[in-house]
Amino acid sequence: MTPKKLVLCLLGSFLITQAHAAAPDLAERWATLRAEQPKLQVRDAARALGASEAQLLATNIGKGVTRLQADGNQPREIMRAALDLGVVQAITRNENGVIETTGTASKFKQAGDKSEQGETKQKDPEQEARERxxxxxxxxxxxxxxxxxxxxxxxxxxxQPGRDGKLTRSLQFFDAQGDSVHKVYLRNDAGVAVFEQIVAKFRLPEQSGELAVRAAPPKTQEKPDSQIDLKEFQLAWKDMTDVHQFARILREFHLTREQALRLAPAGLVERVTPQALRTLLEGAARDKVAIMVFLGNDGLTQIYSGKIEKTMEAGGFFNVLDPDFNLHIRDSALRSGWVVKRGGVTSVEFFDNDGVQVLSFFGVRERGKAQPQAWQDLADKLPRAK
Incomplete structure (x- = not known):
C-alpha cells in the first residue's frame, strides 16, 4: 500500500469512528439532561443540546424506537392507516404552543357513497378542496x-414507558429541521394490533440514527409597507365573502399575516394586548362559550371545536386542562394579539416575538350562519392595546 493510500485509509477509519461516536455522545448528554431536569420540554432540551428533537429520538433506535418510511406519499399513507387505531391523542406544536386532543378520527366516505335515502351526498367546495x-x-x-x-x-x-411508567405507543413525525410536526399516541388496547401492523408495513429497512437535518431557511422579509398597493389590498379585504379567501389575498399582495392585519381597512382589525389570551380562555370557560382553536406549524394545523372548562397557569405556560383537550401556550413569548373581521367572521389571533402566528380563535358556528353573539361579546371585551 502506498503512503498516500495508507493516509486515506487511516483518515476514513477515523471518520467512521467519529460518526459512530457522535450518536452515543448525544444519547449520553440527553440522558444526563433528563436526569437533571426531568420536566424540561423535549423541544427545549434539543435546543440546549444543540440538536433537534428528531435527533434525540433517533438515539434510541432499536430501544423502543423504529424508524419508518417517510419519502413521497408514505407519511400520508401512515396517517391513513392510523385512522384504524381507534381512540388516540393527537399532539401538534409550534415554538410557543401545544394542542392535544383525545378522540377518534373521522373517515371520509368514498366518492359516490350513498346516503341513508339512497342518494349521492353533495360535497361542499371547501371540503372537496381540502380532501385533495x-x-x-x-x-x-x-x-x-x-x-x-x-x-x-x-x-x-x-x-416506551411514559412518565407514569406505563408503556406508551406513538407515531411521531418531524420536518426537515427535525422539529416535531405531529404525534399520535394510542389510547386504547384494541388498537395495539393495528399499531404493530403499521410498524411492520412501514418499517424502514435500514434502521439508521443518522439524520441529515437541515438548518431552517431564512425568514422571508416583509415587503416594505410603502410598496404595497394599499388601496387595492383594502378593497380586496372588503370584498371577501369567505374567510378562507384571506390566504389568497396574502399571496397576491405579498404580505405577511401580521403585516396584513396592521394594514387592514379601518374598523375591521383592532389590536389587543398579549394578556388578552388569558382573558379569552378564562371568559370562554366561565361563560361556556364554544370556541374553535387553531394551532399548527408548517406541516400541520390541528383544530379543536367545543367548550372548555379548566384554565390555569403552570410551568411557564397558560393552559387549558380538560379530560379530552389540553392547550399549552407560552404567553410570555406573545408580542401581539388582534381581533379580526373578514368575510363576515370574527377571529382573534396571537403572534410571537418573531411575528409568527402562534394560534387563532373563532366562535363555533353552523355553516352559512352568523357566529353566536356570545363569541362576538367575548371578542369585544378583550383588553385593547394602546
Missing amino acids: NIAGGYLGGQIDLRFHFENWKYAFAVV
Whole structure:
C-alpha cells in the first residue's frame, strides 16, 4: 500500500469512528439532561443540546424506537392507516404552543357513497378542496387536522414507558429541521394490533440514527409597507365573502399575516394586548362559550371545536386542562394579539416575538350562519392595546 493510500485509509477509519461516536455522545448528554431536569420540554432540551428533537429520538433506535418510511406519499399513507387505531391523542406544536386532543378520527366516505335515502351526498367546495391533501379522514370530528405533507421528512414508531411508567405507543413525525410536526399516541388496547401492523408495513429497512437535518431557511422579509398597493389590498379585504379567501389575498399582495392585519381597512382589525389570551380562555370557560382553536406549524394545523372548562397557569405556560383537550401556550413569548373581521367572521389571533402566528380563535358556528353573539361579546371585551 502506498503512503498516500495508507493516509486515506487511516483518515476514513477515523471518520467512521467519529460518526459512530457522535450518536452515543448525544444519547449520553440527553440522558444526563433528563436526569437533571426531568420536566424540561423535549423541544427545549434539543435546543440546549444543540440538536433537534428528531435527533434525540433517533438515539434510541432499536430501544423502543423504529424508524419508518417517510419519502413521497408514505407519511400520508401512515396517517391513513392510523385512522384504524381507534381512540388516540393527537399532539401538534409550534415554538410557543401545544394542542392535544383525545378522540377518534373521522373517515371520509368514498366518492359516490350513498346516503341513508339512497342518494349521492353533495360535497361542499371547501371540503372537496381540502380532501385533495388529506389522508382519508381527519376533517372535522374529534381529531380535526389540516395537512401539509410536503413539509414532513422523518417518521418514527415509539414504544416506551411514559412518565407514569406505563408503556406508551406513538407515531411521531418531524420536518426537515427535525422539529416535531405531529404525534399520535394510542389510547386504547384494541388498537395495539393495528399499531404493530403499521410498524411492520412501514418499517424502514435500514434502521439508521443518522439524520441529515437541515438548518431552517431564512425568514422571508416583509415587503416594505410603502410598496404595497394599499388601496387595492383594502378593497380586496372588503370584498371577501369567505374567510378562507384571506390566504389568497396574502399571496397576491405579498404580505405577511401580521403585516396584513396592521394594514387592514379601518374598523375591521383592532389590536389587543398579549394578556388578552388569558382573558379569552378564562371568559370562554366561565361563560361556556364554544370556541374553535387553531394551532399548527408548517406541516400541520390541528383544530379543536367545543367548550372548555379548566384554565390555569403552570410551568411557564397558560393552559387549558380538560379530560379530552389540553392547550399549552407560552404567553410570555406573545408580542401581539388582534381581533379580526373578514368575510363576515370574527377571529382573534396571537403572534410571537418573531411575528409568527402562534394560534387563532373563532366562535363555533353552523355553516352559512352568523357566529353566536356570545363569541362576538367575548371578542369585544378583550383588553385593547394602546
